[in-house]
Amino acid sequence: MTVLEKWTGKVNTVTIGATKAQGGGRSSVIKVGGEESLPFLFQEGAIANKPVIAYEIWDIAPVDWPRELIEPYGDVLNDSLEWAQKCVREYKAEMLCVRLQGAHPDFGNKSAEEEAEFISRLLKTVEVPLIIVGSQDDDKDNLVLPACCEVSRGERCLIGSASTDNYKTLAVSALADGHNIIAESPIDINIAKQLNILISDMGLGLDRIVMNPTIGALGYGLEYAYSIMERGRLAALSGDKAVASPFICFVAQETWKTKEARVTQQEFPSWGSESERGIIWEIVTATALLQAGADILVMRHPKAIEKIDKYIDELMDSG
Amino acid sequence: MEKFKVTFYPDNKTIEVEKGKTILSAAISAGVCVNSGCGGDGVCGRCKVILKKGKVLMQPTGLLSREEKDRGVYLACLSAIQSDLEVEIPSESRVDFEKLGAKTEIEEIELAMPSSEEEKFKFFPLTYKLYLELCPPDLDDKISDLERVYREIKRIQEGVVLRTSIANIRDLGELLRSSDWKITVTLTKINIEAEIILIEPGNTLDKNFGLCFDIGTTTISGQLVNLTSGKILGAKAVYNKQASFGSDIIARILYARKPEGLLQLHRAVTEEMNAMIQELTCQHGIDLNDITCVLCAGNTTMIHLLLRIDPAYIRKEPYVPVANFLPVSRAVEAGIKINPHGILFCSPGVASYVGGDVTSGILFCGLNHKKDLSILIDIGTNGEIILGDKEFLIACAASAGPAFEGSGLACGMRAGKGAIQKVKIEPGSLEVKYETIGDAAPRGICGSGYIDLIAQMLECGILDKDGSIKDIKNKRIREVERKREFTVVFKEDSLALSDIIITDLDIDNLKRAKAAIYSAASVLVRHMNLDFTKIETIFIAGGFGTAIDIDSAVKIGLLPDLDRKRFVFIGNSSLAGAYKMILSREAREKADQIACGVTYFELSVEPGYMDEYMAALFFPHTDLTKFPSVGLA
Numbered sequence: 001m002t003v004l005e006k007w008t009g010k011v012n013t014v015t016i017g018a019t020k021a022q023g024g025g026r027s028s029v030i031k032v033g034g035e036e037s038l039p040f041l042f043q044e045g046a047i048a049n050k051p052v053i054a055y056e057i058w059d060i061a062p063v064d065w066p067r068e069l070i071e072p073y074g075d076v077l078n079d080s081l082e083w084a085q086k087c088v089r090e091y092k093a094e095m096l097c098v099r100l101q102g103a104h105p106d107f108g109n110k111s112a113e114e115e116a117e118f119i120s121r122l123l124k125t126v127e128v129p130l131i132i133v134g135s136q137d138d139d140k141d142n143l144v145l146p147a148c149c150e151v152s153r154g155e156r157c158l159i160g161s162a163s164t165d166n167y168k169t170l171a172v173s174a175l176a177d178g179h180n181i182i183a184e185s186p187i188d189i190n191i192a193k194q195l196n197i198l199i200s201d202m203g204l205g206l207d208r209i210v211m212n213p214t215i216g217a218l219g220y221g222l223e224y225a226y227s228i229m230e231r232g233r234l235a236a237l238s239g240d241k242a243v244a245s246p247f248i249c250f251v252a253q254e255t256w257k258t259k260e261a262r263v264t265q266q267e268f269p270s271w272g273s274e275s276e277r278g279i280i281w282e283i284v285t286a287t288a289l290l291q292a293g294a295d296i297l298v299m300r301h302p303k304a305i306e307k308i309d310k311y312i313d314e315l316m317d318s319g
Numbered sequence: 320m321e322k323f324k325v326t327f328y329p330d331n332k333t334i335e336v337e338k339g340k341t342i343l344s345a346a347i348s349a350g351v352c353v354n355s356g357c358g359g360d361g362v363c364g365r366c367k368v369i370l371k372k373g374k375v376l377m378q379p380t381g382l383l384s385r386e387e388k389d390r391g392v393y394l395a396c397l398s399a400i401q402s403d404l405e406v407e408i409p410s411e412s413r414v415d416f417e418k419l420g421a422k423t424e425i426e427e428i429e430l431a432m433p434s435s436e437e438e439k440f441k442f443f444p445l446t447y448k449l450y451l452e453l454c455p456p457d458l459d460d461k462i463s464d465l466e467r468v469y470r471e472i473k474r475i476q477e478g479v480v481l482r483t484s485i486a487n488i489r490d491l492g493e494l495l496r497s498s499d500w501k502i503t504v505t506l507t508k509i510n511i512e513a514e515i516i517l518i519e520p521g522n523t524l525d526k527n528f529g530l531c532f533d534i535g536t537t538t539i540s541g542q543l544v545n546l547t548s549g550k551i552l553g554a555k556a557v558y559n560k561q562a563s564f565g566s567d568i569i570a571r572i573l574y575a576r577k578p579e580g581l582l583q584l585h586r587a588v589t590e591e592m593n594a595m596i597q598e599l600t601c602q603h604g605i606d607l608n609d610i611t612c613v614l615c616a617g618n619t620t621m622i623h624l625l626l627r628i629d630p631a632y633i634r635k636e637p638y639v640p641v642a643n644f645l646p647v648s649r650a651v652e653a654g655i656k657i658n659p660h661g662i663l664f665c666s667p668g669v670a671s672y673v674g675g676d677v678t679s680g681i682l683f684c685g686l687n688h689k690k691d692l693s694i695l696i697d698i699g700t701n702g703e704i705i706l707g708d709k710e711f712l713i714a715c716a717a718s719a720g721p722a723f724e725g726s727g728l729a730c731g732m733r734a735g736k737g738a739i740q741k742v743k744i745e746p747g748s749l750e751v752k753y754e755t756i757g758d759a760a761p762r763g764i765c766g767s768g769y770i771d772l773i774a775q776m777l778e779c780g781i782l783d784k785d786g787s788i789k790d791i792k793n794k795r796i797r798e799v800e801r802k803r804e805f806t807v808v809f810k811e812d813s814l815a816l817s818d819i820i821i822t823d824l825d826i827d828n829l830k831r832a833k834a835a836i837y838s839a840a841s842v843l844v845r846h847m848n849l850d851f852t853k854i855e856t857i858f859i860a861g862g863f864g865t866a867i868d869i870d871s872a873v874k875i876g877l878l879p880d881l882d883r884k885r886f887v888f889i890g891n892s893s894l895a896g897a898y899k900m901i902l903s904r905e906a907r908e909k910a911d912q913i914a915c916g917v918t919y920f921e922l923s924v925e926p927g928y929m930d931e932y933m934a935a936l937f938f939p940h941t942d943l944t945k946f947p948s949v950g951l952a
Contacts, residue, residue, distance in 0.1 A: 164785060190933040190941045197937075198785055242943075 009239040017129025018156040027127035033246030042319030060102035097131035104135035112147035149173040184212040217254040229292040246295035343395035359396040366395040373404035440903035444546040446612040483515035531897035534617030536700035537721040589654035610657035616666035618674035643668040667914035672716035679896030691855035698861035717839035722832040723766035732763030734864030739768040744775040774871035833877040834935035851879040860892035876939030
């Protein structure tokens with residue numbers, strides 16, 4: 001006998017991107033969230049939107065990517081706009097996640113004006129919805145991200161990341177320029193909820209917040225992240241609106257810094273070829289996170305993305 | 320060993336110390352108070368001093384900025400003395416009670432007088448006097464002097480087994496004859512045995528006094544009791560000077576392990592107690608020799624330190640104290656200066672982190688004989704929660720820090736005269752109305768004042784739910800080094816040397832303290848498969864002076880959101896219980912029974928506690944459904 005759970009709550013739906021008719025310039029709009037059951041348990045409730053993969057691109061040439069990750073992209077890594085184009089044209093990316101690493105004082109220290117200029121050119125180059133994340137230097141991001149919000153006004157981007165120590169500047173900008181926001185918490189569902197409340201207290205509705213619960217790659221605390229996401233989702237489905245935001249998981253960022261994804265076969269003969277190992281690591285991590293309730297996966301390797309894309313389709317078809 | 324002279328400013332005190340000693344240890348020897356949260360481990364960075372002259376060797380530390388190093392700032396605990404020194408202690412490194420100037424003194428306190436129905440105990444003070452008129456010996460009645468005294472006592476108190484010490488009888492022969500066989504004996508009864516602790520000439524029945532103390536991590540409170548009438552003559556409180564060896568229990572236990580550490584801690588507390596005794600006796604014209612009994616209630620570590628017992632194993636798994644039930648001893652053995660034959664009792668403890676203060680509190684509010692479920696929440700540096708009724712008692716402890724005792728905050732103070740204890744803020748204009756203890760000019764803010772203040776700031780939209788002060792244009796709100804502060808009273812209107820303020824940092828401290836208490840209570844209640852609504856009475860104890868606004872305490876998430884009528888504020892329950900015990904042998908024996916009957920629940924190994932704590936680090940709470948009356952405003 002199958003016991004079916006009856007859920008009273010529902011994950012908030014967040015809309016990313018705006019078409020010309022909606023005041024933006026995107027050719028498509030992506031909706032995330034809206035689940036009425038645990039991941040892919042279609043008998044218990046509807047899964048309104050399928051999880052989506054965002055290709056991660058940078059505003060500068062990547063600084064710490066291993067050879068396997070550089071290979072598929074090649075020269076375009078030196079030109080972010082070409083890089084973006086390649087993702088959309090060749091790999092059919094539905095969404096891009098651009099990291100403004102070059103704004104970081106240690107990685108080029110690009111000014112807010114430079115980054116704003118870059119974002120406005122990027123918006124003209126590609127027509128998919130955008131995620132824009134900062135350089136992870138709070139002070140700098142507080143200068144750069146508002147400028148980027150302004151030039152992309154009306155495009156309904158997803159901007160990040162806000163944390164409990166630094167959310168006000170970004171929340172005000174997102175509110176003023178009509179964007180969504182990423183609320184980042186350190187693998188702690190209470191802090192995640194607190195941050196959602198604080199941001200919504202500022203007037204930015206819960207339907208415009210996507211939570212980054214902070215994850216670890218396979219072997220690096222993945223199960224911890226999994227259980228936090230699961231707890232959050234259970235609370236959301238039980239009716240707690242303040243944690244009912246969709247999840248964004250920065251899969252590649254965590255995967256490709258692991259030793260397992262990087263070392264060569266020469267160094268560890270028994271581990272097999274590095275040409276596949278990193279990709280597999282990214283795939284396995286992403287697979288687990290989908291089961292935990294991830295709504296947006298930020299990924300890098302085209303082969304890993306292809307596999308996960310297919311996997312998502314299969315899971316969605318099972319319903 | 321080479322010796323150097325170290326002079327401390329602004330105290331202008333000089334002391335000679337051996338080469339290689341730290342500045343902190345020199346300061347302690349000189350009796351100069353330097354802040355030291357970690358007890359000299361070099362990790363808290365609070366003992367910053369400025370080296371004016373001389374040479375030291377400082378271990379590397381990341382706790383000083385380049386700018387500070389350039390200014391000649393050193394960490395006192397990491398700096399080994401290499402020459403004669405001149406050292407200045409900046410105001411931020413002075414221990415709170417020093418910083419607050421006038422508040423270093425022992426202060427008179429007012430105690431809450433709760434009117435709950437309590438268990439009545441038979442009046443039988445722990446030391447009592449009997450006036451004896453003996454028949455002089457003659458050839459027909461030749462029993463010895465001592466036996467004569469015994470015989471007379473046994474005539475009054477049938478069946479009592481008596482004993483005394485040799486010191487008491489050395490001069491007995493002379494004493495009896497010179498006093499014309501009219502004497503007063505002071506006795507203390509332990510089980511069936513009664514000990515004569517004192518024999519005095521004439522009738523001194525009206526001269527029998529005792530002292531009860533509550534020895535807290537942050538505050539020591541004491542009261543002088545007339546053991547003949549049962550009246551309280553006076554009560555005082557003072558900050559525990561052990562704070563200069565570390566602000567919490569763990570830091571003190573660690574410090575006790577240092578050479579002379581235990582002795583220094585022991586002296587810090589006894590000196591403070593003796594000073595308090597001196598003041599109380601002088602004030603009420605009482606001879607120290609007429610004080611025959613002291614009863615101390617305190618947390619387990621404090622009692623260990625008072626009795627100079629090494630507390631080291633309290634902090635090591637499986638967290639075992641040397642003793643919970645302390646033997647009755649002479650007060651002088653603990654360094655307490657009363658009548659040299661005077662007796663010291665200690666309220667029995669339950670476990671390492673639930674001490675005699677808790678037993679005393681349970682005794683006072685009668686938790687142990689109530690039909691309905693009650694909970695006692697003692698809001699102190701070490702917060703204790705006890706849940707139970709006449710059938711069971713379970714207790715846990717949570718480290719809350721000294722914030723609610725007014726310590727470690729920019730303008731915090733104990734609940735003494737001039738402490739702001741009630742606050743009302745006008746929405747919009749943000750004008751502040753307040754009440755102070757004793758209606759005196761404001762000097763600082765005490766725990767109940769802070770509770771009100773935060774509740775009001777939340778209500779008026781000055782605070783975010785995570786406790787940061789909002790950037791509002793108002794003369795009361797300003798930003799200093801990226802942290803905001805709110806002015807409660809401007810300098811012109813207060814007795815303080817500067818504005819009375821509350822800072823982002825203060826609110827963070829208070830938030831952590833309230834989260835520790837609330838989450839401990841909620842985990843304990845859940846552990847018993849109960850929820851707060853099943854609890855009939857909530858006793859609130861703590862050094863809050865005469866009152867605490869329950870509604871404000873709920874609004875900030877310190878107390879559970881229940882019908883306000885269920886709350887009973889009982890003030891310093893440890894001291895109040897100690898008072899009951901000193902006046903009744905029956906009460907003291909009851910305390911032993913209570914201590915035996917409490918189950919200790921170890922929070923530190925409870926996996927859910929940390930999670931509860933994180934959820935409580937919000938105003939009022941991350942789970943707003945737990946605070947329906949507070950609303951989502």
